[in-house]
Amino acid sequence: MTAPAHHAPFSDGGEYAIDAQIARRLLGHALEAGGDYADLFFEYRIVANYVYEEQRVKTVGRGITLGLGVRVTRGDATGYAYSEDLTMERMAHAARTAGQIASGGGAPAPVEIAPVVHADRYPLGNPSVALPPDKKLALLRAADEAAHAADPRIVKVEASFSETLRELLVITSDGRMSRDQLPLIRFGVRAVAEDGARRQAGSSGGGGRYGLDYFYGDSRDAAWHGKEAARIALAMLDAKEAPAGEMEVVLSAGDSGILLHEAVGHGLEADFNRKKTSNYSDQIGQKVASDLCTVIDDGTVDHSRGSINVDDEANEGRENVLIENGVLVGYMHDRLSAKHFGVQPTGNGRRESFRAMPMPRMTNTSLRPGDTDPEEIIKSVKRGVYAKRFSGGQVNISNGDFVFSLTESYLIEDGKLTAPLKGVNLIGNGPEVLRRVTMLGNDFELSDGIWTCGKDGQSVPVGVGTPTVKISSITVGGTQTS
């Protein structure tokens, strides 16, 4: 039997099959100038996307990328090179180029390379990229129809589906070798509603490390996302100016995990703490959040967008507790920072592609639920904002200031949701805001798979999750000052 088309050329039986002997030779070239560690990162990526606009499949796209990244470290210094050409000559050249960071000494390449055994949190089954496209086109049509059917005021609908299959092979000079195949799909719908001179847009999307089974399970199908995009666009037609200033804010379950990602997540990535440039540096064992807060980063959630069986340095994905009952207990590590802090790797060494070196990155970051009925949380607010949907966030690692942008929110008056509010930003300081978490719902939700995290120019898919959260005071960036 021949290997199916979605298998990498560097996998067994492929045109550029990499075995332990080739790997040892390349690691030998990488370390010949005296580096103390090297790794090889082979990546094969198939991407396809389908765009639906104005009741037609507007365009289809497909791309394939193949390459090898070679990293050599000497102390805290890293040499990095890559090649898209997997001939021995070009791979050896990349290995030697990366190796130039070092001089003198010389560590031998490993004698034994042993495969890393890991669990499979997203079994490949029938990967989406290998399935015929007609079903995917039908999903786009279903979403479009559902959005238009919601209301005649929906005037434009765009739907898109993208699918990726990444195959990775990582081999390290300390003798570990891991292979993984990571499927990823993302579905998105955007609807524009028009009523006289008023116009608004709404979006909904989802996905994760699934095949097309995502759409036929018991959760959200294509039509649901179409309806949801239309619902938001229509609801926002009546939006009023948001208030300005500090007030109580209730965050809905799920996507509000963006708050954690920005407020504490980045600050707990150990590279910033190794360099002492994070406001969480040297704070292990200290109280950094209210007692209610237990924050975890978990790469092992089945099918979640941020999950990884094994990280990009051949360490197994894990569940890591970052904050326990308000106390900071650990950081997220890559190999370099784990070595610096003298701890075990946490499975957070990730990279965007073979063209970039790994860094400590989040996987699926979430806040454990409390025991309060979410209705009670809204009822407890006299005047504040209920935040339901977000377009993203950003943090300044050094001082902890972060923002996140609301695309669907409501005024809370006397414990009830009243007027929808125009798009607004919330701004706060990570540790200060987490100390002001005063109520947690019993309704934990993991976000549907849409989030992408950017750091130092590298993008990786992530997941976030929260229950309903009440923050006693945070600055709402509206225009109404009274």
Added chain:
Amino acid sequence: MSDSNNAQSPAITEQVVAELRELAQRVVAHAKKHGADDAEVLVRSGGELTAKVRLGEPELVQEAGSRALGLRVFKDAHQAVTYTSDMRDEPLDAFAAETVKLAELSEPDELNKLPEQSLFADSVPELDLYDAACEKLTAAEALRRAIAGEDAARAYDDRVTNSEGATWSRILGAAAFANSAGFVGGYRGSYSSLYVEPVCDDADGKKRSGYWWTAGRYMDSLLDPQQVGIEAAKRTVATLGSRKVETCEVPVVFDPEAGRAIVGMVFSVANGSSFYRKSSYLVGREGSKVASDLVTIVDDPHIPRGPGSRPYDGEGLATRKNVVVNGGVLETVLCDVYSARKLGRESTGSAGRGIGGSPSPTTSNLIMQKGATGRDELIRQTERGLYVTSMMGFGFNPVTGDFSRGAAGFWIENGEIGFPVSEITISANFDDLLQRIDCVADDLELRSSTACPTFRVSHMTIAGK
């Protein structure tokens, strides 16, 4: 660290450009052979050198070359867009055949076709975008420059207690574009930059990070590393003790570093794609006032050595200078061919194209023209207000113009810059924001492809305490 003895020369010669042009034409021919009505190909080839240091020691040296090819085919008004990094002829032929087949999956749209022949650029103007002097820079020299920048920042003020490091990077590359209507073009470019990012310790365990940078297509146009380091240190130290202010409504002055994001947002609502998608609050406003009289914004692709300059656009069309906003009036909505056809007009030669995507409207050098007031005079004329040096977050809705972003900067009191401010948001409807620009300074510098001088908005809401 030894100087490289086995790396190939990073030089991008005219010969490389010629090879890419030939490769692009060859793949266009493959696509035609496999049944495409028309095809266009973009090929890129280039190399990067990144040298990062921290606390005086090398942290990263990254050196590599890379190639990629993007193909768009049209067949019976269907289209497909694909890319590959495998440049061997046989796989490229198969890739072209698969792309033609893939196009059948899309649905016909009569606007899916190449631009009219008369629109293609008939020459590739020389814009002086490649500096051969960049080729000679070694990794060791790049590290030395980064160290010099970081050292200068750390030595400038003892309140600089830490560093995120300093990064020198150099990109040398070439691109070629060909289509089945006979257009073929290619050019090369260089770009070097240095970033220095000092860190200070503030009260309450907070850190304050800052940065400064220099960049350009020609190495000799870059500031000295020492100057960059000193400026980075000054800017970072100045933010020590940043605090929130009370919620209020005051004039807001945007420095050029923060203001260019505002200019970029003008483009996001003044392009053909957002227009035909009804995703801009400016739909229906062409020829009318959308900003104050003081605002003129020009997209100029022909500035020699300009960071965003380009001799032809992403569809092979001749580029031209477009006045987007002229004295406050929305004059030109920037279009690629598809969005122009949707709107029943002609492309403005503004198509941009990545390797893996369809063309879409983009900017080249998008510049808000300078005014007559000195920057210091503008501050002096501001009795009380906020001077914004950076913004955070994504709070802009192009459909409605609602704008709300995190901001940091300094408080202005009695016409002077005072204490540093952070953890606040600034908001206003974007339509109002542009109409309320009441002073534009004369300190325009083309440091990045979107640029502006310092300008002031008469009032915005500051949300703070």
